[in-house]
Amino acid sequence: MELYSRHIFPRLMDWVMSGEAFQRLRADLLQDARGEVLEIGFGTGLNLAHYPASVSNLSAVDPADLLPHRVSERIATVSFPVRTTQITAEILPYPNRQFDRVVSTWTLCTIPDPVQALREVARVLKPEGTLLFLEHGRSDDRTIAAWQDRLNPIQNVIGCGCHLNRPIDRLITQGGLRIAHLDRFLLPDVPRIAGEMYRGRATPFPA
Numbered sequence: 001m002e003l004y005s006r007h008i009f010p011r012l013m014d015w016v017m018s019g020e021a022f023q024r025l026r027a028d029l030l031q032d033a034r035g036e037v038l039e040i041g042f043g044t045g046l047n048l049a050h051y052p053a054s055v056s057n058l059s060a061v062d063p064a065d066l067l068p069h070r071v072s073e074r075i076a077t078v079s080f081p082v083r084t085t086q087i088t089a090e091i092l093p094y095p096n097r098q099f100d101r102v103v104s105t106w107t108l109c110t111i112p113d114p115v116q117a118l119r120e121v122a123r124v125l126k127p128e129g130t131l132l133f134l135e136h137g138r139s140d141d142r143t144i145a146a147w148q149d150r151l152n153p154i155q156n157v158i159g160c161g162c163h164l165n166r167p168i169d170r171l172i173t174q175g176g177l178r179i180a181h182l183d184r185f186l187l188p189d190v191p192r193i194a195g196e197m198y199r200g201r202a203t204p205f206p207a
């Protein structure tokens with residue numbers, strides 16, 4: 001399993017998730033990134049190429065150190081400072097109200113305690129800051145959702161902790177954020193159980 005999770009899965013993930021449809025979605029979401037940005041679940045740094053010039057610096061957290069050579073090469077191509085830290089998003093070592101934007105792409109499916117991580121996101125966002133999210137999750141179609149529940153244990157193993165069936169909008173609200181905008185759509189050319197997308201923006205509730 002160690003061979004799979006350390007060597008095979010990261011390469012597979014990097015290859016699949018750098019596909020054209022994924023790149024377009026990343027670019028679209030990150031148009032609104034600016035100022036001090038925190039990215040949770042940084043993975044192999046596939047968002048780096050899509051951050052606009054309005055980003056002043058990026059703090060990136062992930063408990064795994066995936067494909068470090070490839071990540072360093074990607075970091076070397078951007079014009080703003082990037083600081084990577086190998087930690088989980090459930091306990092963030094940042095002061096309250098530090099970040100203008102927090103970015104989460106295909107990460108809330110995998111974090112063991114996503115509500116706790118979102119509480120931390122709400123804490124470290126400035127009052128006028130925004131969480132930009134792009135996630136797959138639970139279908140509103142009962143038949144699809146039932147298949148997501150059935151296949152979730154298998155996905156958990158092959159996706160190294162990934163869940164098919166998380167209701168992303170509900171988790172965001174439970175984490176203490178208000179959803180300002182939400183798009184639901186299907187990812188093209190992906191089986192529907194893994195392609196039910198949640199894209200949008202959320203803001204901290206006023207104190």
Ligand SMILES: C[S@@+](CC[C@H](N)C(=O)[O-])C[C@H]1O[C@@H](n2cnc3c(N)ncnc32)[C@H](O)[C@@H]1O
Nearest residue numbers: 041042043046062064088089105106107110111
């Ligand atoms: C499917 S990958 C997505 C990677 C990246 N966000 C992207 O868009 O390509 C999920 C990522 O979540 C990370 N992850 C797992 N548990 C986490 C946690 N507790 N806190 C933060 N990230 C976590 C994994 O290591 C992995 O890099």
